[in-house]
Amino acid sequence: MDPEASTLKDSDRERMRMARVLALGCWLSLGIACCRLVDLDATRQQTQMPDPERRTLHTGASPAAREASRTPDAGSGALWHPYGYGGGLQGRAACPNGASGNGERDEAAGAAGAELVTDADADGFVACQDCDDRDPTVYPGAYELCDGKDNDCNGSADFPGERADADRDLSPACADCNDDDDRVGPCAHNVVILHCDGCGFEQILATRMFLNANTAPLLFERFPAHAEVMTATASGAVTDSAASATAMATGHKVDWGVVSMQIPGDGSPLRTVLELHKKLGRSTGLVTNWTSIDDASPAAYGAHAASRWDQATIGTGLLSRASGSHPNVLMGRAGAYVTADTASREGYTVVTDAHALGTVEPEHTRFLAGLFADDTSPTLPERARVALDIVSQNPKGFFLFLETEGTDEAGHANDLAAVVARMREFIDTVQTVLIWAEGQPHTLVVWVSDHETGGLTVTETEPKAGVVPAHTYSSTAHTGARVPLFALGPGSDTASGVLDNTAIFQLLKGTASR
Numbered sequence: 001m002d003p004e005a006s007t008l009k010d011s012d013r014e015r016m017r018m019a020r021v022l023a024l025g026c027w028l029s030l031g032i033a034c035c036r037l038v039d040l041d042a043t044r045q046q047t048q049m050p051d052p053e054r055r056t057l058h059t060g061a062s063p064a065a066r067e068a069s070r071t072p073d074a075g076s077g078a079l080w081h082p083y084g085y086g087g088g089l090q091g092r093a094a095c096p097n098g099a100s101g102n103g104e105r106d107e108a109a110g111a112a113g114a115e116l117v118t119d120a121d122a123d124g125f126v127a128c129q130d131c132d133d134r135d136p137t138v139y140p141g142a143y144e145l146c147d148g149k150d151n152d153c154n155g156s157a158d159f160p161g162e163r164a165d166a167d168r169d170l171s172p173a174c175a176d177c178n179d180d181d182d183r184v185g186p187c188a189h190n191v192v193i194l195h196c197d198g199c200g201f202e203q204i205l206a207t208r209m210f211l212n213a214n215t216a217p218l219l220f221e222r223f224p225a226h227a228e229v230m231t232a233t234a235s236g237a238v239t240d241s242a243a244s245a246t247a248m249a250t251g252h253k254v255d256w257g258v259v260s261m262q263i264p265g266d267g268s269p270l271r272t273v274l275e276l277h278k279k280l281g282r283s284t285g286l287v288t289n290w291t292s293i294d295d296a297s298p299a300a301y302g303a304h305a306a307s308r309w310d311q312a313t314i315g316t317g318l319l320s321r322a323s324g325s326h327p328n329v330l331m332g333r334a335g336a337y338v339t340a341d342t343a344s345r346e347g348y349t350v351v352t353d354a355h356a357l358g359t360v361e362p363e364h365t366r367f368l369a370g371l372f373a374d375d376t377s378p379t380l381p382e383r384a385r386v387a388l389d390i391v392s393q394n395p396k397g398f399f400l401f402l403e404t405e406g407t408d409e410a411g412h413a414n415d416l417a418a419v420v421a422r423m424r425e426f427i428d429t430v431q432t433v434l435i436w437a438e439g440q441p442h443t444l445v446v447w448v449s450d451h452e453t454g455g456l457t458v459t460e461t462e463p464k465a466g467v468v469p470a471h472t473y474s475s476t477a478h479t480g481a482r483v484p485l486f487a488l489g490p491g492s493d494t495a496s497g498v499l500d501n502t503a504i505f506q507l508l509k510g511t512a513s514r
Contacts, residue, residue, distance in 0.1 A: 081219075082218070082219040082427045082428060082430065082431045083211040083212055083218065083219075083424070083427060084208060084211060084212040084215070084216035084217055084218050084219070084221075187442070187444075187490035187491045187510055187511060188397075188442055188443060188444035188489060188490045188491055188510030188511075189282075189396070189397035189442035189443070189510070190392070190397045190398050190399075190400075190437075190440065190442060190443040190444070191273075191277065191397075191398070191399045191400070191443075191444045191446070191508055191509075191510050192388075192400045192402065192433055192437075192443065192444070192445045192446070193248075193400070193401050193402070193446045193448065193508060194220070194402050194426070194429065194430055194433065194445065194446065194447040194448070195245075195297055195401060195402065195403040195404075195448060195449075195450065196403075196404055196407055196423070196426055196447065196448070196449045197241060197297060197403060197404060197405050197406075197407055197408035197449065197450055197451075197453075198407050198408030198409075198410075198411040198412075198449065198450070198451060198452065198453030198454070198478070199407045199408075199411075199419075199423070199449040199452070199453075199483065199484075200449065200452030200453075200456065200479075200481050200482075200483050200484070201481075201482075201483070201484055202452075202456040202457055202458050202471075203407065203411070203419055203423065203452075203456055204218065204221070204423075204484065205458050205469075206416055206419065206420060206456070206458050206460075206468070206469050206471060207419070207420050207423040207424070207427075208221075209458065209460055209463035209464075209469040210420045210463075210465065210466065210467065210468060210469065211420075211424065211465065212465055213463045213464055213465040214463045218427055219427055219430050219431060219434070220427070220430050220447040220486045221486060223445070223447065223486040223487055223488040223492070224487075224488055224492065224493070225485075225486065225487040225488065225492040225493055225494075225495040225496060226484070226485065226486055226487075226495070226496070227484075227485040227487075227495045227496055227497060227498065227499045228482040228483070228484065228485070228497070228498045228499070229448065229449070229482060229483050229484070229485050229498075229499050229500070229501050229504070230482055230498065230499070230500050230501060231244050231247075231450065231451045231452075231480065231482070231483060231501050232253075232480065233247075233253060233254065233255055233256050234253035234254050234255050234264055235255050235256070235264070236256060237480040238451075238477075238478050238479060238480045239256065239450070239451050239478065239480075240256050240257055240296065240308070240451075240478065241295070241296035241297045241300075241308075241408070241450050241451070242254075242256070242257050242258060242259050242296035242297075242299070242300055242308040243255060243256050243257065243258055244297075244450035244451050244501055245296060245297040245298075245299075245300035245301065245450055246258060246259060246260045246261075246270065246300040247500075247501040247502045247504075247505070248273075248300075248448070248450070248501050248502075248504040248505060248508065249272040249273050249274065249300045249301045249505065249508075250270035250271065250272055250273070250300075250505060251502045251503075251505030251506065252270050252502065253502060254270075257296075257307055257308050257309075258305075258306060258307070258308075259296065259299050259300050259303060259304060259305040259306075259307070259308050259310075259314060260272055260299075260300050260301075260303065260304045260305075261304050261305065261306055263306060267306065269304040270304070271324070272300070272301050272302065272325070273301065273399065273505055273508045273509055274286070274301045274302055274325060274327065274399050274401070275302075275324040275325060276509060277397070277398070277399035277510075278324065278325070278326075278327075278399075279324075280396060280397070281394075281396045282394055282396050282397045282398050282399060283328040283329075283390070283391035283392075283393070283394040283396075283397075283398040283399075284302075284325075284327040284328055284329075284391065284398065284399045284400070285327050285328055285329030285330070285331075285387045285390070285391050285398070285399070285400040285401065286298040286301060286302050286318070286327050286329070286330055286331070286332075286401045287329065287330075287331040287332070287370075287380075287383050287384060287387050287400070287401065287402050287403065288331065288332040288401075288402075288403040288404075288405055289331075289332065289372075289375050289376075289379075289380045289383065289403075289404060289405065289406065290375045290404065290405040290406035290409055290422070291332060291333060291405040291409075292332050292333040292334065292335040292338070293318070293330050293331065293332030293333065293334070293335055293338050293369075293371070294311050294314045294315050294318060294332075294335035294336070294337065294338050295308075295332070295335075295405065296308040297401075297403055297405070297450060298332065298401060298403060299314045299317075299318070301325075301401050302317065302318045302325040302327055303315075303316075303317030303318050303323075303325060304317055305317070311335055311336040311337050312336065312337045314335075314337070315335050315336065315337025315338045315342070316337065318330060318338060319337075319338060319342055319343060319346040319348070320346060321346055321347060326346070326367075328366060328367055328368070328390060328391055328394075328398075329367075329368050329369075329370075329386075329387045329390055329391060329400075330343070330348070330368070330369045330370070330371075331368075331369070331370035331371075331372070331383045331387065332370075332371070332372070333371065333372060333373065333375070334371040334373075338369075338371070339371070340352065340369075340371055343369035343371065344369075346367075347367050348367045348368060348369035349365055349367060349368050349369070350368075350369045350370075350371060351368070351369075351370050351371075352370075352371055352372060352373070353372065353374070353377070353378075354372075354374075354377045354378035354382065357370055357378050357382065357383070357386055358378075358382075360386055360390075362386065362389035362390045362392075362393060363393060365390055366390075368386070368387075368390055370383060370386075375406070379425060379428075380402070380404055380425055380426065380428075380429045381425070381428045381429045381431075381432040383402075384402050384429050384432045384433060385432050385436070387400055387402070388400065388432075388433070388436045392436070392440075397442070399508075402429060402433070404422055404423075404425065404426045404429070406418070406421075406422035406425075407419055407422045407423060407426070407453075408453050410422055411452075411453030411454040411456070412453055412454065412476055412477070413476070414454055414473040414476060416456070416468050416469075416471055417468050419456075420468065430447065433445060442489075442490055443489050443490075444487065444488075444489035444490055444491055444492060444507075444508075444510055445487065445488050445489050445492075446485065446486075446487045446492070446495075446504070446507060446508065447484075447485065447486040447487065448483070448484070448485045448486075448504060449483035449484060449485075450483070450501075451478045451479070451481075451483060452478065452479045452481040452482075452483055453477070453478050453479070454473045454474075454475055454476065454477075454479070455473055455474030455475040455479045455481075456471060456472075456473055457471060457472050457473075457474070458470070458471045459471055459472060482498070485499065485504070487507065490510070491507060491510065491511070492507075494506070494507060495507055
């Protein structure tokens with residue numbers, strides 16, 4: 001900012017500032033933009049988190065710099081370190097309006113710095129202009145700029161149908177995505193669900209102790225929205241993956257073992273959130289590891305069966321071009337019906353190892369089936385990166401499910417060291433998603449578990465990095481404990497407090513209001 005700006009008339013300075021805003025936008029980008037900070041107070045209460053140093057994320061890196069920052073220890077990237085310790089956190093990028101983006105007054109802005117305080121209303125949603133709400137005292141004119149034409153507050157529409165309060169329900173939003181009115185575009189064009197099977201709050205605590213001696217939150221714990229999720233089935237307190245994933249994918253409670261069918265009830269198929277996104281013309285994907293692609297959790301998003309063990313029905317539902325699913329990307333082990341031959345017949349390009357996956361050209365690949373015999377190669381981050389590159393070719397947006405099943409299997413075995421190893425890979429997957437999402441507006445990222453496995457209790461009082469903390473297990477099965485949810489992006493602020501898992505369906509539809 002020009003230091004002489006403070007000597008200009010207030011009206012001149014205001015016009016200059018408004019011109020910058022209209023020209024450059026406010027770079028609202030998932031809460032991981034150049035100047036977004038995260039309020040962690042609620043999560044510290046839930047997860048015994050120590051007070052971390054506040055960090056910001058940078059959106060202006062070159063493609064080469066972004067690729068370099070994929071490694072956890074990148075020295076000059078501005079990403080949070082995924083495991084919660086130092087490195088790769090140097091510097092803060094300047095906001096278009098001259099603010100530093102660090103939540104404090106920018107001293108270099110001189111006398112005008114008072115106008116450049118980010119998140120001055122302390123609502124936990126930091127933006128370069130803090131135009132995330134209607135408080136005109138924070139950044140004069142912000143509400144007028146956030147005029148309902150889009151989510152960027154830059155005064156120009158992103159796609160047809162985005163208008164302030166278009167449905168006249170007296171609840172305006174930047175994209176008026178506060179309800180399910182089909183006339184108004186969804187708030188989130190892209191939705192990524194990061195599904196950590198069998199993971200509870202204690203598994204996260206143990207991972208944090210192992211990776212950084214419980215001195216800082218993990219990457220996904222820094223997401224601005226946090227909630228606890230209840231996981232009971234329609235008929236019992238303890239769920240399985242099929243019933244829990246069905247609740248999240250359809251918004252309906254079902255019995256243990258049911259895959260997106262109305263049971264109890266008339267046995268009819270329940271429309272899934274993946275099918276809803278496909279109906280909007282978007283690309284979709286289901287990616288897992290440590291299990292087959294027709295396993296309970298991915299199956300609940302893309303198929304319908306009375307039993308999770310009915311692999312022929314599930315496989316047909318996933319692959320068939322006549323089904324309401326037929327995802328653009330499928331990755332996991334082959335199933336009893338989902339094989340290289342059946343996938344190829346249904347129009348999928350099939351790859352079976354890491355080398356073949358690395359040769360995929362996303363811009364020329366509409367349907368991909370990665371059917372891998374090895375659970376560790378390609379890694380889940382590698383699978384996620386290719387899946388993102390494929391589904392993001394669609395200008396209408398996408399829905400992508402990314403799962404680690406390994407945390408659940410390790411929980412059944414009461415093997416905490418394996419849980420931590422799987423969690424570490426999943427944190428790398430989260431980082432892969434966030435790196436892709438830099439500069440990608442309208443992307444919602446939801447980290448969630450389906451249930452807790454093993455009844456883990458961490459008893460360690462003096463954690464040391466690299467050492468599995470002292471602990472006990474009370475079971476080798478699932479439990480009814482509440483599980484965590486973390487989210488960022490459009491609509492994520494609807495996720496708070498204690499939620500039933502059926503409420504996640506509304507969030508994943510991408511139509512929740514900011």
